[in-house]
Amino acid sequence: MNKMIITGAAAAIFLILAALSAPLLTSYDYKAQDLNIRLAPPDAKHIFGTDELGRDVFSRMLYGARVSMTVGIIAVLISAVIGILFGAVAGFFGGFIDNIIMRFVDIMLTIPTLFLILMLIVFLGPSIVNVMIIIGLTSWTDIARLIRAEVMSVKKLAYVDAARLIGLKRRTIILKHIMPNILGPVFVYMTFGISGAILTESGLSFLGLGVQPPYPSWGNILTAGKDYIHTAWWMVFYPGLAIFLAVFSYNILGEGLRDYFNPRLKRENK
Amino acid sequence: MSIIEIKSLSVDYALGQNGVLHALRNVNLEVNAGESIAIVGESGCGKSTFASSLVKLLALNSKAAGQVLIDGNDVLAMTNRELEAIRGVKAGTIFQDPAASLNPVFSVKEQIEETITAHLKVRDKVELKQRAIKLLEETGIKETQRVYEAYPHQLSGGQQQRVMTAIALSCSPKILIADEPTTALDVTVQAQIIALLKRLKKERNLTLILITHDLHLALDLCARIIVMYAGEVVEDAEIKSETDSKHPYTRALFEIIPDINEDRHEFSVIPGEVPELKTVMNECYFRNRCVKAGKKCSESHPEMENGVRCFYPYTKGRLKA
Amino acid sequence: MKQYILKRLLLIIPVLIGITVITFAIVHLTPGGFVRSNMEMNVKVSPDSMERLKVLYGLDRPLYEQYFKWLWRFVRFDFGESFIDNRPVLDKVLERLPATLLLNIVSLTVIFFLGIIIGVTSALKRNSFYDRFMTLFTFIGYSVPAFWLALILMMVFAVKWPILPVSGITSFNFDMMSAGEQALDVMWHLILPVFITAFGGLAYISRYVKSSMIESLTQQYTIAAYAKGLPENRIIYKNALKNSLLPVITLLGLSLPGLIGGSFIFETIFAWPGMGRLAYESAMTFDYPVIMGTVTMAAFLTLLGNLIADISYALVDPRIRYR
Numbered sequence: 051m052n053k054m055i056i057t058g059a060a061a062a063i064f065l066i067l068a069a070l071s072a073p074l075l076t077s078y079d080y081k082a083q084d085l086n087i088r089l090a091p092p093d094a095k096h097i098f099g100t101d102e103l104g105r106d107v108f109s110r111m112l113y114g115a116r117v118s119m120t121v122g123i124i125a126v127l128i129s130a131v132i133g134i135l136f137g138a139v140a141g142f143f144g145g146f147i148d149n150i151i152m153r154f155v156d157i158m159l160t161i162p163t164l165f166l167i168l169m170l171i172v173f174l175g176p177s178i179v180n181v182m183i184i185i186g187l188t189s190w191t192d193i194a195r196l197i198r199a200e201v202m203s204v205k206k207l208a209y210v211d212a213a214r215l216i217g218l219k220r221r222t223i224i225l226k227h228i229m230p231n232i233l234g235p236v237f238v239y240m241t242f243g244i245s246g247a248i249l250t251e252s253g254l255s256f257l258g259l260g261v262q263p264p265y266p267s268w269g270n271i272l273t274a275g276k277d278y279i280h281t282a283w284w285m286v287f288y289p290g291l292a293i294f295l296a297v298f299s300y301n302i303l304g305e306g307l308r309d310y311f312n313p314r315l316k317r318e319n320k
Numbered sequence: 321m322s323i324i325e326i327k328s329l330s331v332d333y334a335l336g337q338n339g340v341l342h343a344l345r346n347v348n349l350e351v352n353a354g355e356s357i358a359i360v361g362e363s364g365c366g367k368s369t370f371a372s373s374l375v376k377l378l379a380l381n382s383k384a385a386g387q388v389l390i391d392g393n394d395v396l397a398m399t400n401r402e403l404e405a406i407r408g409v410k411a412g413t414i415f416q417d418p419a420a421s422l423n424p425v426f427s428v429k430e431q432i433e434e435t436i437t438a439h440l441k442v443r444d445k446v447e448l449k450q451r452a453i454k455l456l457e458e459t460g461i462k463e464t465q466r467v468y469e470a471y472p473h474q475l476s477g478g479q480q481q482r483v484m485t486a487i488a489l490s491c492s493p494k495i496l497i498a499d500e501p502t503t504a505l506d507v508t509v510q511a512q513i514i515a516l517l518k519r520l521k522k523e524r525n526l527t528l529i530l531i532t533h534d535l536h537l538a539l540d541l542c543a544r545i546i547v548m549y550a551g552e553v554v555e556d557a558e559i560k561s562e563t564d565s566k567h568p569y570t571r572a573l574f575e576i577i578p579d580i581n582e583d584r585h586e587f588s589v590i591p592g593e594v595p596e597l598k599t600v601m602n603e604c605y606f607r608n609r610c611v612k613a614g615k616k617c618s619e620s621h622p623e624m625e626n627g628v629r630c631f632y633p634y635t636k637g638r639l640k641a
Numbered sequence: 642m643k644q645y646i647l648k649r650l651l652l653i654i655p656v657l658i659g660i661t662v663i664t665f666a667i668v669h670l671t672p673g674g675f676v677r678s679n680m681e682m683n684v685k686v687s688p689d690s691m692e693r694l695k696v697l698y699g700l701d702r703p704l705y706e707q708y709f710k711w712l713w714r715f716v717r718f719d720f721g722e723s724f725i726d727n728r729p730v731l732d733k734v735l736e737r738l739p740a741t742l743l744l745n746i747v748s749l750t751v752i753f754f755l756g757i758i759i760g761v762t763s764a765l766k767r768n769s770f771y772d773r774f775m776t777l778f779t780f781i782g783y784s785v786p787a788f789w790l791a792l793i794l795m796m797v798f799a800v801k802w803p804i805l806p807v808s809g810i811t812s813f814n815f816d817m818m819s820a821g822e823q824a825l826d827v828m829w830h831l832i833l834p835v836f837i838t839a840f841g842g843l844a845y846i847s848r849y850v851k852s853s854m855i856e857s858l859t860q861q862y863t864i865a866a867y868a869k870g871l872p873e874n875r876i877i878y879k880n881a882l883k884n885s886l887l888p889v890i891t892l893l894g895l896s897l898p899g900l901i902g903g904s905f906i907f908e909t910i911f912a913w914p915g916m917g918r919l920a921y922e923s924a925m926t927f928d929y930p931v932i933m934g935t936v937t938m939a940a941f942l943t944l945l946g947n948l949i950a951d952i953s954y955a956l957v958d959p960r961i962r963y964r
Contacts (some may be wrong), residue, residue, distance in 0.1 A: 095718065108829075150646070153655050153656070153659065154659065156655075156656050156659070157655075157656050157659030157660055157663060158663075159898065160656055160660060160898065160940050160943050160944050160947070161660060161663065161898070161939070161940040161943070162898040162899070162901045162902025162936075162939045162940065162943060163898065164901075164902035164905060164906070165901075165902050165920060165935065165936045165939045165940075166663075166901060166936065168905065168921070168924050168932070168936075169664075169667055169921055169924075169932055169933070169936050170667060171924070172924045172929075172932060173667060173668075236668065245784070249786055252786060253788055253906045255793065256788055256906065257906060257921060258907060258925075259891065259924070267897050272788070272789065272792065276792060276794070276910075279792060279796045279799070279800065280796060280799075280800050283796060286789070286792045286793065286796065287793070289789075289790075290786060290789030290790075293786045294784060294786060294789065295790060297744065297784040297785075297786070298780075298781070298784040298785075298894050301780065301783065301784050302780075305780075
């Protein structure tokens with residue numbers, strides 16, 4: 051374990067806890083409007099100020115954290131399942147199947163992901179569920195390539211040959227021998243995937259293509275804030291800071307995990 | 321006057337939490353101009369560190385003590401700038417793996433000529449090419465023009481090592497350090513490179529420092545054999561055959577030379593391993609593997625005496641004690 | 642070499658076909674269907690352009706026939722007409738292309754220039770304060786949401802100190818300027834967008850250059866270069882640098898889709914008249930032909946960038962050049 055893992059994991063757990071216990075941390079309803087205190091700057095009652103409808107920004111951000119965390123985790127799970135499946139099949143069987151899958155990956159990599167996402171959202175309609183599915187469907191290529199490479203290299207190792215020699219079934223070989231070896235790198239990619247998904251979701255919500263008002267997300271709080279950058283800096287500053295800190299934490303965690311699972315890199319750092 | 325003089329040279333590697341590794345311990349050696357010496361021993365005995373100390377090519381985590389005098393100047397005390405006037409000029413080096421030692425993205429032409437330009441300040445393209453071609457011819461390359469323009473990956477292993485040799489000799493150094501020069505090559509190519517080194521040694525009157533684990537090769541090229549064990553010189557003598565050697569370790573090295581006349585097919589090794597070089601002990605480091613080890617060997621550490629570091633040396637000229 | 646390039650060119654064909662299949666599939670297989678969702682959601686469509694659309698995609702024909710027709714149009718860059726103003730999609734996309742290319746090329750130049758410098762210097766001073774600082778700095782850039790940074794900078798430069806333009810590619814009086822002033826004006830408008838893009842992209846390049854520089858500095862050929870007695874500066878800045886920078890050329894191709902794709906959020910904020918903004922605008926008005934056109938064009942640009950990068954790499958790396 052290293053400092054980066056501890057810092058990143060602590061921050062990530064903190065964010066998840068904050069999202070889970072949102073109702074306990076704030077006494078304001080995220081959708082309760084109070085037009086008497088529109089655009090009020092931060093004070094003791096509303097620590098991050100209020101928005102253009104007099105809603106408490108801090109409460110909205112707490113509920114927004116639920117969106118970010120859910121989208122991040124679900125989207126990554128979807129992409130991991132697809133990526134692991136494609137990567138493992140391509141790496142294990144090789145040959146023609148491998149060729150077909152890798153060409154498909156090439157094609158996916160050629161279409162800029164955000165454009166693809168934009169197109170899919172336009173056709174499927176903007177909603178939080180669609181955003182999760184679409185991010186998952188468009189971000190599995192890295193993980194597939196990684197798994198494929200790992201499976202191929204593990205397949206060459208002696209103990210897999212040995213396992214095959216003593217007559218173990220293919221499924222047993224994959225589950226008992228290949229999988230444990232590639233779990234580390236998968237964790238690393240999933241962690242970076244979460245931060246990527248959070249970033250994408252917030253960008254889409256910011257443009258009105260993600261989570262729809264009145265439900266808050268960090269991105270759509272910023273959308274409203276954009277129109278008030280002259281008067282209400284807190285509506286821009288705090289939600290953006292939250293996105294940044296969330297992304298930064300998961301990136302640090304990913305970075306730490308990468309060092310942890312990569313002994314060669316660890317030696318270099320010494 | 322001796323061209324190389326090494327005085328109580330010790331090299332330690334810092335291994336972080338794993339302590340300190342004593343790769344070389346108190347090595348003393350004098351080499352006369354034109355003399356050829358071979359440093360032999362198993363891997364891990366310190367001979368590679370020895371080779372790198374000669375022109376101070378030591379790793380960043382190493383610490384060297386003592387002196388390495390080349391023409392009377394201490395190499396270890398020199399700055400990087402001063403070393404540039406030693407490396408390639410007084411002593412050229414060729415390495416074990418020529419494919420890895422040549423830079424893959426520069427042509428042979430560039431790699432020879434940059435050395436000549438750096439040291440001899442020759443910048444004229446025609447003269448540079450003449451010198452390069454001449455060096456390639458001297459190292460026995462046949463298609464000089466093609467090799468001159470080629471990139472390393474376009475050459476065979478033997479050609480690559482010849483090119484390395486041409487580079488090492490491009491500024492006419494008097495000393496040639498050959499660090500396992502044939503280990504990475506095919507057997508037939510090995511023989512060609514050995515022949516090349518023999519010829520160059522004679523023609524250029526080189527002082528050859530050969531580092532090798534192959535005693536056979538050492539005997540072929542050098543009259544004087546320096547045997548190293550656990551970071552120390554254990555024998556330093558003119559050796560032509562097994563009966564010339566006195567140290568039990570040297571004799572053990574002779575025993576494991578594969579002999580094609582004998583009906584023995586398996587690879588033979590000396591039983592046991594080179595001890596970890598982390599501790600300084602008051603005993604003979606070879607005693608656990610030694611056939612002649614006696615009481616004295618575990619009580620005190622032997623010193624060099626008459627060219628051998630042993631309490632119970634073999635007598636010269638006799639196979640058994 | 643010729644063989645390599647030929648092989649590389651042939652590899653484009655399946656990818657191009659794949660792009661058309663995916664775009665086609667999204668249009669035709671998504672629930673609701675292309676034309677229906679279009680009619681429901683977009684009141685601006687005239688029956689006339691609807692007919693044209695039906696003809697364009699031949700929606701009454703079997704799927705495979707529709708696909709080949711669409712492919713044939715694709716080959717001729719015929720993406721149909723915009724629902725909004727009935728102009729050919731290709732025209733609309735092409736007029737946005739220069740702004741996107743300008744922003745991306747300038748950003749890429751800055752990213753590679755700074756990234757290489759940071760990477761090399763960090764490799765030479767690894768584990769120093771400088772190295773750690775640069776790692777953190779580029780890492781922050783990598784994690785910061787570009788659109789938020791854009792808003793913050795707009796706050797700073799539009800509200801507090803109005804010294805840098807925060808919107809568009811030209812000033813309002815652009816037409817009255819001389820050519821030189823116009824060039825300066827565009828550069829002036831590029832500063833903030835390029836800064837934000839570059840800040841985000843630095844981590845990737847500098848990290849890559851750093852590790853590949855460290856690797857070449859520890860290779861046997863570098864030790865051999867020292868043994869030759871070459872000056873240290875030459876060993877580092879000529880020999881080792883060339884080895885570590887050659888593969889960076891391929892990164893140029895790999896970083897394109899991210900830059901082009903990332904640009905639409907960001908072009909929207911800065912009102913940058915590029916392809917990303919066009920894609921967003923057409924998405925908001927359900928102008929399908931234009932969305933399809935921009936996506937296809939973005940994929941095409943990426944493909945082209947990758948191809949150029951691969952071929953340049955083959956040209957500069959002797960191991961491929963003389964195989």
